[in-house]
Amino acid sequence: MSHQKRVLRPIRSDVAPPVTSPPVYRGDIDTRGAAQDLVPRSFWVDFWDTLFFIFAGVAALVLTFMILANTVGHSFWGFPIAFIFWAVTAYLTLPRFHAIMTRIYVPDYFIGRTRTPDGLLGDPVNIGLIGTEEQIHQVMQDAGWTRADDVTLVSSWKIILSTITRRSYAEAPVSPLKIFGKTQAFAYQKEVDGNPEKRHHVRFWKTPDGWLLPGGHQVDWLAAGTYDSGVGFSFFTLQVTHRIDAETDFERDYIVESIQYAHPETHVEILHDFSSGYHARNGGGDAIRTDGALPVIVLNNEGLEPQEQEEIHLSSAHDLAYRMPLSLLVGSGMLIAVTLADIVNSVILALSRPALRAKLLEEGSGNDIELLDLFDQVDSNVLLTITGTVLVGFVAIYSAVHLFLLWSTLRGSSKARRLALLLTALNFAAITGGVLWGHQSLPLSTIFFQLGVAVFAMLAFTSDAAVQYTATRTFHMRDTKIVQRATHPKVLEHRAQRKAQKAQKAQKTHNAQKARKATSASNAHRA
Numbered sequence: 001m002s003h004q005k006r007v008l009r010p011i012r013s014d015v016a017p018p019v020t021s022p023p024v025y026r027g028d029i030d031t032r033g034a035a036q037d038l039v040p041r042s043f044w045v046d047f048w049d050t051l052f053f054i055f056a057g058v059a060a061l062v063l064t065f066m067i068l069a070n071t072v073g074h075s076f077w078g079f080p081i082a083f084i085f086w087a088v089t090a091y092l093t094l095p096r097f098h099a100i101m102t103r104i105y106v107p108d109y110f111i112g113r114t115r116t117p118d119g120l121l122g123d124p125v126n127i128g129l130i131g132t133e134e135q136i137h138q139v140m141q142d143a144g145w146t147r148a149d150d151v152t153l154v155s156s157w158k159i160i161l162s163t164i165t166r167r168s169y170a171e172a173p174v175s176p177l178k179i180f181g182k183t184q185a186f187a188y189q190k191e192v193d194g195n196p197e198k199r200h201h202v203r204f205w206k207t208p209d210g211w212l213l214p215g216g217h218q219v220d221w222l223a224a225g226t227y228d229s230g231v232g233f234s235f236f237t238l239q240v241t242h243r244i245d246a247e248t249d250f251e252r253d254y255i256v257e258s259i260q261y262a263h264p265e266t267h268v269e270i271l272h273d274f275s276s277g278y279h280a281r282n283g284g285g286d287a288i289r290t291d292g293a294l295p296v297i298v299l300n301n302e303g304l305e306p307q308e309q310e311e312i313h314l315s316s317a318h319d320l321a322y323r324m325p326l327s328l329l330v331g332s333g334m335l336i337a338v339t340l341a342d343i344v345n346s347v348i349l350a351l352s353r354p355a356l357r358a359k360l361l362e363e364g365s366g367n368d369i370e371l372l373d374l375f376d377q378v379d380s381n382v383l384l385t386i387t388g389t390v391l392v393g394f395v396a397i398y399s400a401v402h403l404f405l406l407w408s409t410l411r412g413s414s415k416a417r418r419l420a421l422l423l424t425a426l427n428f429a430a431i432t433g434g435v436l437w438g439h440q441s442l443p444l445s446t447i448f449f450q451l452g453v454a455v456f457a458m459l460a461f462t463s464d465a466a467v468q469y470t471a472t473r474t475f476h477m478r479d480t481k482i483v484q485r486a487t488h489p490k491v492l493e494h495r496a497q498r499k500a501q502k503a504q505k506a507q508k509t510h511n512a513q514k515a516r517k518a519t520s521a522s523n524a525h526r527a
Helices: 048-072 078-105 132-143 153-165 249-262 308-312 317-322 326-351 353-377 382-411 414-436 444-461 465-488 487-525
Strands: 113-115 119-122 126-132 186-192 196-206 219-235 240-244 267-271 278-281 287-290 296-297
Touching: 048 078, 048 414, 048 444, 078 444, 113 249, 113 287, 113 308, 119 186, 119 219, 119 278, 119 287, 126 249, 132 249, 219 249, 249 287, 249 296, 308 317, 326 382, 326 465, 382 465, 414 444
Parallel strands: 126 296
Antiparallel strands: 113 119, 126 219, 186 196, 196 219, 219 240, 267 296, 278 287
């Protein structure tokens, strides 16, 4: 196959006209700025998603404080609970806090930096490419790079084991970063001496059609390459993550030179003043330094053969949007497990008369005497049977609705996702409300199992990936239904009948007009 050679566009510039009159400020100096301008309008596009997004963050904070309180109060279990406290803080509470705040103060447009899923500024964008995805895969593979696996349960477990055992994992996944609101299409990496802690890696994003770099240049792909120098804790989220080398220009140059060495026909143009040189930190808190230059790689290779394209699984925006987020799948699975456990517990409680009686007296709190009098006045077995039946029936109906909503959410329904969020939020509020205002004490199993699962599920269901996945699938299902209705045999038959009726009516009208013209011509001839 052949590809048309492309070059960079010249930078557009104009000469400002001379100023011959005193300058006049064109803005409004009389009106005071409104405080509502602090929050971008996109933050309030969907009220319910925004509300659930914030509620999930507050719920994570409440859970963190509840775990901290139990850490102080339990001497024997203090260390394990402290570990859980760190895990909840690092992987649930702090990421959502950053996500809420960065939606307000971090620009939502291209500034030459990637963004983490939490909204923090990530690695610098330091490479541009002109060419197709097939060409990129070919040059990277020919240069000795290995395509990184997608983040899944299996790949996540593999990278944990490889880090602990220090065994090689050449296809280890890289953490997701975003440009244009989308996660990287794919990534490549090179391990150093078979050590999973140290590696070269680079992520690639497809640019939108017609999009221009600052300065007027146009590229097909953007890439961000950094060198992982080890494993440590993130300064911002306390998560375990790879630490990168601060001199990001070294990795940028290494990537470009490896491509040029494997394919000498590759043309590289450098935008020396793409951005000013700067010192900053990425989303993990690692220092980064760059001179601000952006090399643009113009690929002239032939690309992959059809068989190689099938093996490499070319990614696309369509595939990425339709891919179910791992967090959504795990969160739904955890909620399903909790729901099934509630059904089993309700059945066991209903079958155990002493336990049900004790539960009723416990829930009655100040009305214990009235409940005891009620047990004495009526047959306690009948009362407990009725209560147990009502309890099991209510739990069964609630669980059936919840399971249906979770199943619909996994299929991609946005409405089902919001309704499942509503049920989970109400359940969390009811349990924590009883603790905060009802002075009830919760066992550790309830805090870790029920509340922990609820918080994780709410965070997963309100993530950008889950919202995008359900929105994309919802529009797809809506379009599919429209097409199915339009192509249904009865609809087609009805359309054919209407078309025939219109044709018949048009024919009658034509015949009538023809008859009137003939009559008029006959009358004119007689006259």
